[in-house]
Amino acid sequence: MNQEPEIVLETHAEPHTHRDDMGSKMGMWLFLFTELLLFGGMFLLYASYRYMYSAAFTAAALHLDPVVGTVNTIILLTSSLTVVIAIIALQKNQIRFSKLMLGFTFLCGIAFLVNKFFEWSTKFQHGIYPKGPALADMSNGESVFFGLYFVMTGLHGLHVIVGLIFFSFIYYFIYKEKITATNFQKFENAGLYWHLVDIIWIFLFPLFYLIH
Amino acid sequence: MDTNTEINTEHSHTSGYGLYISVWLGLVGLTVITVALAGINLAGLAVSVALAIALIKAGMVANYFMHVKFDNKVFKIFISVCIVIFLTMIILTFFDLTYRTPVK
Amino acid sequence: MSNGVIVQNPTAESFYDYKGTHSGILSWLLSTDHKRIGLMYLAAMITFFFTAMTIGFFMRLEMLAPGGAIMSAQTYNSLFTLHGVIMIFLFIIPGLPAVFGNFFLPIMLGAKDVSFPRLNLLSWYLYMIGAVLAIVSMYTAGGFIDTGWTFYVPYSLRTSSNVSLAVFAVFIIGFSSILTGLNFITTIHRMRAPGMGWFKMPLFAWGLYATAWIQVLATPIIGITLLLIILERFFGIGIFDPALGGDPLLYQHMFWIYSHPAVYIMILPAMGLVSEIIPTFSKKNIFGYGPIAMSSLAIAFVGYLVWGHHMFSSGISDTSRVIFSLLTFLVAIPSGVKIFNWVATMYKGSIDVRPPMLFVLFFIVVFSIGGLTGLVLGALNTDIHLTDTYFVVAHFHYVMFGGMGTLFFAGLHYWFPKMFGKMYNEKIAKIAGWIFIIGFNGLYFPMFLMGYLGMPRRYYDYLPQFKPYHIIATIGSWIMISGILLMFGNLISAFKRGSKAPMNPWGGTTLEWTISSPPPLENFDKIPVITKGPYDRS
Numbered sequence: 001m002n003q004e005p006e007i008v009l010e011t012h013a014e015p016h017t018h019r020d021d022m023g024s025k026m027g028m029w030l031f032l033f034t035e036l037l038l039f040g041g042m043f044l045l046y047a048s049y050r051y052m053y054s055a056a057f058t059a060a061a062l063h064l065d066p067v068v069g070t071v072n073t074i075i076l077l078t079s080s081l082t083v084v085i086a087i088i089a090l091q092k093n094q095i096r097f098s099k100l101m102l103g104f105t106f107l108c109g110i111a112f113l114v115n116k117f118f119e120w121s122t123k124f125q126h127g128i129y130p131k132g133p134a135l136a137d138m139s140n141g142e143s144v145f146f147g148l149y150f151v152m153t154g155l156h157g158l159h160v161i162v163g164l165i166f167f168s169f170i171y172y173f174i175y176k177e178k179i180t181a182t183n184f185q186k187f188e189n190a191g192l193y194w195h196l197v198d199i200i201w202i203f204l205f206p207l208f209y210l211i212h
Numbered sequence: 213m214d215t216n217t218e219i220n221t222e223h224s225h226t227s228g229y230g231l232y233i234s235v236w237l238g239l240v241g242l243t244v245i246t247v248a249l250a251g252i253n254l255a256g257l258a259v260s261v262a263l264a265i266a267l268i269k270a271g272m273v274a275n276y277f278m279h280v281k282f283d284n285k286v287f288k289i290f291i292s293v294c295i296v297i298f299l300t301m302i303i304l305t306f307f308d309l310t311y312r313t314p315v316k
Numbered sequence: 317m318s319n320g321v322i323v324q325n326p327t328a329e330s331f332y333d334y335k336g337t338h339s340g341i342l343s344w345l346l347s348t349d350h351k352r353i354g355l356m357y358l359a360a361m362i363t364f365f366f367t368a369m370t371i372g373f374f375m376r377l378e379m380l381a382p383g384g385a386i387m388s389a390q391t392y393n394s395l396f397t398l399h400g401v402i403m404i405f406l407f408i409i410p411g412l413p414a415v416f417g418n419f420f421l422p423i424m425l426g427a428k429d430v431s432f433p434r435l436n437l438l439s440w441y442l443y444m445i446g447a448v449l450a451i452v453s454m455y456t457a458g459g460f461i462d463t464g465w466t467f468y469v470p471y472s473l474r475t476s477s478n479v480s481l482a483v484f485a486v487f488i489i490g491f492s493s494i495l496t497g498l499n500f501i502t503t504i505h506r507m508r509a510p511g512m513g514w515f516k517m518p519l520f521a522w523g524l525y526a527t528a529w530i531q532v533l534a535t536p537i538i539g540i541t542l543l544l545i546i547l548e549r550f551f552g553i554g555i556f557d558p559a560l561g562g563d564p565l566l567y568q569h570m571f572w573i574y575s576h577p578a579v580y581i582m583i584l585p586a587m588g589l590v591s592e593i594i595p596t597f598s599k600k601n602i603f604g605y606g607p608i609a610m611s612s613l614a615i616a617f618v619g620y621l622v623w624g625h626h627m628f629s630s631g632i633s634d635t636s637r638v639i640f641s642l643l644t645f646l647v648a649i650p651s652g653v654k655i656f657n658w659v660a661t662m663y664k665g666s667i668d669v670r671p672p673m674l675f676v677l678f679f680i681v682v683f684s685i686g687g688l689t690g691l692v693l694g695a696l697n698t699d700i701h702l703t704d705t706y707f708v709v710a711h712f713h714y715v716m717f718g719g720m721g722t723l724f725f726a727g728l729h730y731w732f733p734k735m736f737g738k739m740y741n742e743k744i745a746k747i748a749g750w751i752f753i754i755g756f757n758g759l760y761f762p763m764f765l766m767g768y769l770g771m772p773r774r775y776y777d778y779l780p781q782f783k784p785y786h787i788i789a790t791i792g793s794w795i796m797i798s799g800i801l802l803m804f805g806n807l808i809s810a811f812k813r814g815s816k817a818p819m820n821p822w823g824g825t826t827l828e829w830t831i832s833s834p835p836p837l838e839n840f841d842k843i844p845v846i847t848k849g850p851y852d853r854s
Contacts, residue, residue: 020220022284023431023506029287030498030532033294037536040298041570045555047302048309048566050259066247073243080277081236091226131552140554140561147553147560151544182221188279195278199270206262210250220506286505297533297620304621304636305569311633 021185028189032196035159039200042152046207049144056141061211063128064149065119069209072115076198079108083167083191093181095174102171105194109164116157120150149208156204159197166190227282235276242269328836330737348433351835353440354419355735360444361407361415362804368402371395373797376759376790382778392776393462394477398454400465401482405489406447408720409578412585413496413531414443416727417524419735421500423828424518426509426846428838431502439495446489453481464774466575469556469567473548480549483542490535490542493581497531500524509827511846518826518850519608523588526612530577530584530619538574541567568630572623580619582716584612586723587654590676593730594658595851596824597673598665602851604657611650618647628699637696644694651687655680670822671745675726678753679719686714689764704774707767713760725749725803732807733821737834738814744806752799758792826850 050057086101127134128146135143170190173179179187246265254261275281280288331351338346344356375395378385387395418436422429430436454460458477461467472479504525508517547553554560556567595602602608624632624640658680669677689711693699702708733739762785767773771782778786820829831839848854 018428020431020506022220022222023502025283026286026290026502026505027432027435027498029290030501033290033532034494034498034536036294037298037533038540040301041537041540041573044302044305044570045566048305048563051306051309052563053561066250070243070247074240077236077239077243080273081232084232084277085229088226088229088232130554143554144561147555147562151547151553151555192278195273198277199273202269202273203263203266206246206250206266210246210262212250212253212258293529294533300620301537301573304624304639305566305573307636307639308565308569308624308632311635312631313633 019183024185024189025192028192032192035196035200039152039155042148042155043203043207046148046152049141049148050207053139053141053144056139057145058211060138060142060145061208063123063126064209066209068115068119069205072112073201073205075108075112075115076201079105079112080195080198082108083194087184087187087191090174090179090184090187091181099171099174102167102174106164106167106171109160109167112160113157116153120153152204153208156197156200159200163190163194163197166193232276235272239269239272328832328841330832330834331837332834334837346437348429348437349837350418350422350429350433350436351735353436354415354417356440357410357414357418357443360447361410364402364406364447368399368407369797369800371399371402373793375399376793378776379778379786380790382780382783384776387776389776390462393464393774394460396774397461397464401450401461401486403716404465404578405486406443406450408582408716409493410443410489410496411582411720411724412589412727413500413524413527413581414439415724416520416589416731417496417500417585420731420828421503421521421524422507423831423835423839424521424826424850425504425507426512426827426840426844427503427507428840428843430499431506432499435495435499439492439499442488442492442495446485446487446492449485449488450482453478453485456481466571467542467545468571469545469548469562469564470558472545473557480546483545487539487542487546490539493531494535494539497528497535500528501532504528509844509846515606515609516846516849518588519591519602519605519612520585520588520826522609522612523585523591526616527581527584530581530616534574534577534581534620537570538578541570541574565627565630565632568627569623572626573620576623576626577616577619579716580615582720584615586679586720586727587651588612589723589727589730590658590679591654592824592826593672593676593726594661596730596822597668597670597676598662599668599823599853600661600665600851601849601853602657603660603663604653605849605851607653608657611653614650614653615647618643618650622647625694625699628696629703641694641696645691648687648691655684671740671742671749672726672730672822674746674749675722675729678749679722679726682714682718682722682753682756686711686718689714702767704772705767706763706771706773709773710760710763710767713763718756718760722753725752728807730822731828732810733817734828734833734835736811736814737817737832738810739817739821740807740810740814745803748799748803748806750799751802752796755792755794755796755799759789759796760792762786762788762792825853 082101083105086098086105089095089098089101123129123146124132129135130147130150135146138146167190170179170187173186242265246262249261249265250258274291280291331349334349336343336347344352347353374386375392378387378392418430456478457480458475461472461475461477461479461482463472463475463477463479467479467483472483504517504521544553544555548555548557552560554562556562556564558564591602591608621643622640624636625644628637628640667673689707693702693708693711729740729745766782766785766789769782771778771785817833819831819833821833822829827844828835830844
């Protein structure tokens with residue numbers, strides 16, 4: 001614990017200011033843990049119900065399209081790469097390139113959401129939704145599968161949207177030069193959030209789309 | 213009254229783009245492998261294999277994209293605490309689920 | 317004073333007098349000063365505590381006689397639910413961290429504020445919004461919930477009372493708790509004064525640190541669980557509903573995975589406070605600093621492993637019941653470590669039973685009773701008979717109210733001079749304390765006996781043989797409430813007309829006693845440099 005960088009005290013004739021990049025990062029990581037456990041609770045339920053209804057889960061998963069799932073996985077993985085590149089570019093003072101990469105990351109998020117929208121619409125059209133006609137015909141295990149599917153991918157989608165909102169703010173801060181090559185912890189923090197969203201999907205994907 | 217400016221701006225070293233592109237290639241590769249393996253009937257092992265690969269991918273995202281490998285040790289400790297707590301929740305719950313005797 | 321620190325300017329302008337960009341009520345509602353935020357929590361919390369206490373008063377009035385007396389069964393169900401929800405989510409869980417943690421953690425660490433002052437203010441607003449939503453839920457769409465504070469499925473999915481809004485209120489309050497925990501962990505890692513290594517910080521900070529980890533890691537689980545209840549009620553998703561294939565026991569698992577660690581959120585900061593008060597009023601260095609600090613972390617960790625003891629008769633597997641029972645016994649060990657070290661601190665000390673110390677001594681007695689009865693409940697064979705009886709009600713009131721509640725009063729009496737700059741009448745404080753503790757035992761001890769004899773909890777009707785116990789308990793409640801009213805009357809009177817408090821009325825050694833009462837805006841003129849342990853009197 002002694003290795004944590006010290007906060008340096010300097011006196012100036014200015015009002016009290018306080019910048020602690022490591023503390024800011026720490027706060028963000030702690031927030032990420034709460035997100036991890038929020039989804040963790042859902043994963044616990046998934047694991048429990050998969051144990052109880054393994055055959056039904058396999059049957060229900062046939063309704064999901066692994067191609068869309070794989071494409072979405074690649075999209076998110078790529079967006080994680082591009083946000084990292086955007087941050088490094090900023091540190092190298094390549095502001096335009098950084099903004100470009102950030103914009104690309106944003107578009108990846110949009111693409112993911114568009115895919116999700118079509119996925120869900122298709123399900124709804126087939127009557128697959130809570131209290132929907134198709135679900136009423138399915139067994140208990142299958143209906144629990146879809147309950148978990150909608151809640152988990154829905155919650156995940158909401159977090160993608162939040163991530164995009166964060167990125168909008170970051171873009172604005174870069175534009176206003178409140179984030180610079182020497183002051184970019186906010187950007188890193190937004191990136192951390194995005195990577196977590198990616199990690200959650202890395203687990204969601206095989207558990208829902210690849211049960212055979 | 214003294215006024216203070218308290219500053220910490222320390223960041224760990226910056227790697228070049230190459231490292232991250234390599235990580236990305238690895239992640240895409242592992243995704244391809246996961247999908248391919250899903251087509252093979254591995255019966256009981258299927259879940260474990262899928263989860264193992266997912267864990268490796270998550271570890272790569274955390275260590276490199278999220279920079280944990282290069283950051284102060286305290287973050288690695290924090291993450292370990294979080295994971296341990298989560299695992300205990302799952303393990304103890306499964307002591308219930310796996311040992312229930314059905315009512316006759 | 318402590319650490320050879322130069323005593324800070326005793327006539328500095330206090331934080332109350334500071335004139336910032338806002339004036340009047342806005343200078344409070346928009347303040348990011350940790351001290352003002354702590355006091356805003358205090359004001360709200362006292363209001364909620366008295367509300368829930370009044371509800372308890374009416375519950376006990378109803379229970380004077382079997383059958384309906386002054387209310388219907390439905391009303392009684394809503395009242396005990398409301399009593400539990402308010403006490404647990406608006407008083408005990410936020411409790412010491414929100415009030416005394418906010419006010420004193422930065423000062424005790426030698427800092428000017430917490431790491432994230434604006435997040436701190438947001439925590440308070442989330443707490444208040446949650447409280448308002450809970451009140452609104454009482455008067456809308458079916459009225460206040462009647463499910464008990466545990467919201468068990470399937471009843472919580474079926475009842476027409478306003479479960480969704482009430483549960484959403486708790487969800488919001490949970491966020492308040494999470495953000496406070498996040499703030500405190502970062503503050504403790506990052507804002508300690510130069511020279512204050514981890515093992516030189518006060519034990520109250522260790523208590524807050526261990527608590528903060530529970531707040532951050534456990535609260536999201538109840539967050540998602542409550543969200544699922546709302547989604548089930550609105551969309552019929554079927555994750556917990558047995559009619560749709562759900563498992564109600566999984567709800568209970570998820571609920572208690574948070575709610576058991578939550579009780580350690582309640583007690584760990586309070587135990588940290590005991591480690592402050594005992595050295596001060598024994599005029600002696602703490603015995604076993606290291607073990608006490610580590611025991612806080614140990615309790616926090618083991619606390620995650622025992623939740624199943626709330627589910628012994630619910631239908632979980634025998635294997636898991638045995639495992640949970642064994643783990644439950646384990647958690648008594650680190651608590652025992654603390655008690656041993658506290659007693660060792662007092663041994664050969666110069667003990668001064670001022671009001672804070674009196675409350676701590678009460679705590680040690682009632683918490684021990686509560687803790688020992690926890691062992692009775694932790695053993696499977698006895699639990700089967702005692703679960704869902706008044707024995708459990710007595711147990712948790714002894715540990716939660718006798719534990720955290722008594723120590724909340726202790727904290728008020730310890731830090732009152734520092735927070736408000738006034739001294740209170742110590743004689744009246746001690747009398748009030750005695751009346752409180754006598755009434756407390758009169759109220760709750762009969763419940764052990766009743767429960768043992770079979771009186772179920774959450775029942776508003778009962779068999780005639782329980783009547784004498786109920787009467788004693790109700791009379792006990794009147795005595796206890798009188799003690800509490802006298803206590804607060806004394807403090808309010810001191811707030812208005814008390815004599816000026818010195819910088820260090822108790823002879824404490826931690827940093828808050830080196831600054832003026834009340835503290836100045838930024839706490840310290842010069843950030844102190846720490847060279848000694850927090851209780852070192854050499």
